[in-house]
Amino acid sequence: MIEWRKSSRSNASGNECVEVAHLPQGRGIRDSKNPGIGHLALSVESFAQLIMCIKRDELTP
Template sequence: MNVDAARHPALDTTFAEWRKSSRSNPNGNQCVEVSFSTDAVGVRDSKSPRTEMVVFDHRGWGRFLARLTAGSFRIR
């Protein structure tokens, strides 16, 4: 996914509260974490929390969740 940083909000992670899904692997591996702010939603890999993250505005996050729920994504 290619993201144009000028069109998407930044996510200040200084005081971010990251959350894992209750459906995550119990040993903590292979999980994604999500953090919500006033302007953005960040998603990162729990195994590599200091690497890059995907940042959505709230409308984009809603569209992503709708497609995910509808089964629009295929795992290869």
């Protein structure tokens, strides 16, 4: 069973929440409001790179 946990940085109003999980192939990310629509699966390395980019504010909308 996959255990999802809500990000500690999720929006306090509950409108912008993501959940993460350890998956057999790496890490998973999903929208906590719509978990049934699926998730994004990343390798451990790609997930770490994504987190670094978020922390550096290097992502563009």
